[in-house]
Structure formats: C-alpha cells, structure tokens
Amino acid sequence: MDLRALRYFIAVAEERHVGRAASRLHMTQPPLSRAIRHLEDELGAALFERTAKGVTLTPAGTALYDEASALLRQADRIRGRVTIAAGAATLTVGTLADTAEQVGGRLVPLFRARHPHVNVTIHEADLGEPTAGLRAGLVDVALTRTPFDETGISVRVLRSVPVGVVMRDDDRLAGRASVSSADLAGRRWVRLPDGTDPIWTAYWAGGTHDGPSPVMRTIQECLQMVLWNGTSALAPIDQPLPAGLIAIPFADRPPSDLVVAWPKTGRSSLVRSFVDVADNAWSP
Amino acid sequence: MDLRALRYFIAVAEERHVGRAASRLHMTQPPLSRAIRHLEDELGAALFERTAKGVTLTPAGTALYDEASALLRQADRIRGRVTIAAGAATLTVGTLADTAEQVGGRLVPLFRARHPHVNVTIHEADLGEPTAGLRAGLVDVALTRTPFDETGISVRVLRSVPVGVVMRDDDRLAGRASVSSADLAGRRWVRLPDGTDPIWTAYWAGGTHDGPSPVMRTIQECLQMVLWNGTSALAPIDQPLPAGLIAIPFADRPPSDLVVAWPKTGRSSLVRSFVDVADNAWSP
C-alpha cells in the first residue's frame, strides 16, 4: 500500500468515475483500473461498486477515504518540515526567451506562496536552448515551448499556441488571411544559433536560407531583425507585436505548446510541486 | 516519497548502519544505499552524515525521523480499519505435515493477537505437497520446508534444521555416529506420492528403490513405516522420535529450512503481516 495507490484511490473516490479520475491524474484509464483492483486485493476488501455510469464507494471504501486523505495530508506536510530543517532550499527555473513573462510571472508567485521557505532563482535561456538549460543540468525545471528532443524529459502542456509568419506590414504578403510553405520560397529567414536541437530548428525554419542570414538569440532580437532587415520569422501569435510588424497564421505547422518541463529521473519534491502548481493554475 | 522509502530510512536511522539496516530489511546493502540517496535527492536535503563506521542523522534527518515514524504508524492502522469496515477477513494458512505444531502453534496466536478480527483457517497438506497448497492456490501463505521449486514463490527462513536417517534401533547401522550416501545403497526407502515436486522428491530420497516400496503421506505414516517395515527415511531431526527409532545425522544433504512461503505476486496485507509476525517471533 504505497502513497501513490492511495492518491489514485482518492481521485477515483472523489470523481466517482475512473476515466475522469485518470485524466485528473494525467494518466489513462486502464492502469488506474488495475491499480484500484490491486489496492482492493491487497486490503482484501471491495472499495468500489462498479455501476454502468461510474463507481460508488463501499463502506470499506468510505473508511479508507477518511483515513487515506488524512494520511496524504500528513505526508505532504513532511516535505516542508524537512526542507525547513535542512535550511533554505533552492529551485532554479529555466525560461525560454519570453516565457518568463508569459507564465512565470503568474506561476512563480503561486509557487512561492505554497513554499515560502524556498529560494526561487531564474535562468533566462536564449532561443538556441529549447530546454532552457534543463538538458545542460543548469536548472531544475523549465518553462519553454515545444517541439524539442524530449528524451529523458517529462513535459506538461500549459497552453497550446498556433504559430504565424511575422513580417513587416509593407511585405508583399501582408493582407493575406493565411500563408503556406510555398509562399515562403526564397524568403530570407532568421537563423538560430548553430548546434541547436534539430527538431526545434526545423520547426521554426521557414523559406530558404540563401546566403548568410542573421542569428537571433531572443524574441526581441528576432522581431527587430524582421523589422530592420526585411527577413521573416515564425513566432507564437499569443503576444502583441511591435508596431510595423504583422503576423499571418501559418497552417503548415502544428501549434507550439507552452510547457513546463523537468527531468524524467530524479524529480525532486520541489519540482513535483512546481508542476502541480502549474497544473492547477492553467489546466482547469 | 513513497512509504517504502520511509521504512528504509527509519531502519537506517535506527541502526545507524546501512549494512545492518539492510539485513533487518531482508535486502542487500547497495540498493538500500541507493534508496537513501534517492530520498535525499527528492527531499533536497542531506539526511545522514557518512562516517567510517556507519551513518549519523543530520538535523533534517532527525526531523524526518519524527515525521516519518508517525506517518508509518498511521499507515499501518489503516489496514486494520479498512478490513474491519469490510467485515471479517480470512487468512488461510497451509501447513506441511508437522509444521503446524512446530511453528504454527506459536505463530498463529501471535498473528491473531495482532489481527483479532481476522479469521485464520488451516489447511494441512500431506508430504506430496511441498508448498502446502500454495501452488494450487488453496492457501494464502504456507508453513513448510525447503527444498522445493520456488518459482513464483517468496520464502523466509524461520529455522534451519539438519536431516538425519531414521531407522529402527536394531538396524545394522544403529550406533554409527554418522552415515553417508554410500551406506544406504540397496536399502528400502519410503516413497513419496507420484507427481510430487522432483526437487523435493530428490532431497528426501536415499538408498535405492528396488521393488515396490510403501507410499507415505504424513510424517507419522513415514515413521510408522520405518518402524513396521524396516525401511528407512530421511527426516528433519528437530523432533522427538517414537520409541524404537533412532536418527543418525546425514552429512550428504544440506539442512532443510523450516520456512514461511507466500506467492510472489498479489501479496495481500494480511500475508505481509503474517510474514512479519513470523520474522519477529523467530529471527531475533
């Protein structure tokens, strides 16, 4: 009887519905069904009655619900107690270009409210670091955008944002309702630093690179280059543009997800809590 | 931070020694070291100071010890509460021939004291069932003797018992300090039921079977056959023999362990508790 099984049980008990509980737990329904069955086997008692439109608690289930929720509350308190006893803990958050303003400004205060004793530091990464320092081990958790190489990295989507082609408002394509890859042929394009994750580079690439083109390191630089040099760029269209620039929806790319990312291995309790706060702040 | 990790931590904290804690937990030292390291990483705090002759608690470790022991006590209470709420639970214990008297008589009352609400039933198996009904799914846990086919079965040793050759006291070998396989050539031997686990059969076999020999089903039958038919048998020498029989230590077999055995999969909390009671009653 581990704590994870009890958390699963609590979710099912509160939702009275295995499928909904599964999505609340960010998993699929079958393993959750199995976990509940295992818990029932281990305790030697039926915890739920299965009905056609969900599940209901048995008396044993009700008893477990009371006990388990108290136990989980007590378990959650432990983390804080120990980190306090160990002295101030530190969480380093990596942000990619503008994600600090996009979500960090709302997220970090919520996190600090939950963990007043934790020191939160920010590492602002440039556009050549899609994991915002996560892969380099510089940060504990990152606020960034997909797509990038996710091997060894867990991701939770906060917001899904379509991308558009950003260009000067005197561009010959200005006014089009939408553009496709074919419209971009031969167009000069902003360039990411060499050595950047190829998945990331390919996603933001557009047109063709004939001849040298400028290298950008931040969203601001990127937009300035579009404005000054007449190049173009793909950018998420969830933010206001500087005067003189317009963005046209680009149908040939799936949306880019604004995500919180963390290492698959060695997830600390602070990281888990950070992700949890992010979930609660955006998913409902 | 699962409960298992906390149990590991408690053991190390109390022993102040990873190796001793590991053997107390019935595991080896390296995975325990790793688990402690993982817990420290997850909590973001050093819990122990490593010294040359063991480990000592840091302030954070002391804080965790207090919190964790309270949490584990609360978790242990849950099982009982739930099974009570679910109505009487039942644990079926399989015993092999004489193990019921050997250890069951002491073990079951201890278990019933810890779980007053649980119904304990006994299944007495004959000598052709070395797992005492465990493999057939007839029982939840078994008190039996090694060796047998342990695939899918977990085992905990309660007592290790040497075996001896049992024969009539007028046997020509009577008076020998010990015998070996060579002394048994051609001797008539008791026989186990057909279809019995070959590992088990081979262990208790001795001499050679020329011609039909009686089949035995219980230790009592076995000894009676030795007495009446002049056959011989191997038997654990931890019990008094009927008058007219003697046992001579037999060096050509490793000792037979008196064990508690249970299925590797689907271990219920009652089974775990039963094993735990057995541990505490015999291992110290």
Add this chain to the structure above:
DNA sequence: ACATCCGATACCGCACGGGTATCGTGCCGG
C-alpha cells in the same frame, strides 16, 4: 435495436528496484 459510454482485459515496452561484484576510503593493529 443499436449507439454510446462505462470499466475490464490483453498485450507491449521501458523504467525502477532488486541482485552480485567490485571499488575507494578511513580506521586500526602490528
């Protein structure tokens, strides 16, 4: 009758938690 939605089942692949073998190191006795 049938579409629909529920939980259960079957099966797969990977990560994790056991194991054994070995290492690095600090302490102690000769």
Add this chain to the structure above:
DNA sequence: CCGGCACGATACCCGTGCGGTATCGGATGT
C-alpha cells in the same frame, strides 16, 4: 608506517511493475 578490514558507494545485470494503446463485454437509454 603500512597492510588488513569494514564501511558505504559505484557499476552493471535482470526481472517485475507500471505506464501506454487497442479492444472487449455489458449496461443504459434513446
């Protein structure tokens, strides 16, 4: 001062367990 020893740490292997996807059985309500 050095060699042996005992401790925890590390390296590596392997089986189990827990995620996933695809599908089933069965109840419900139009």
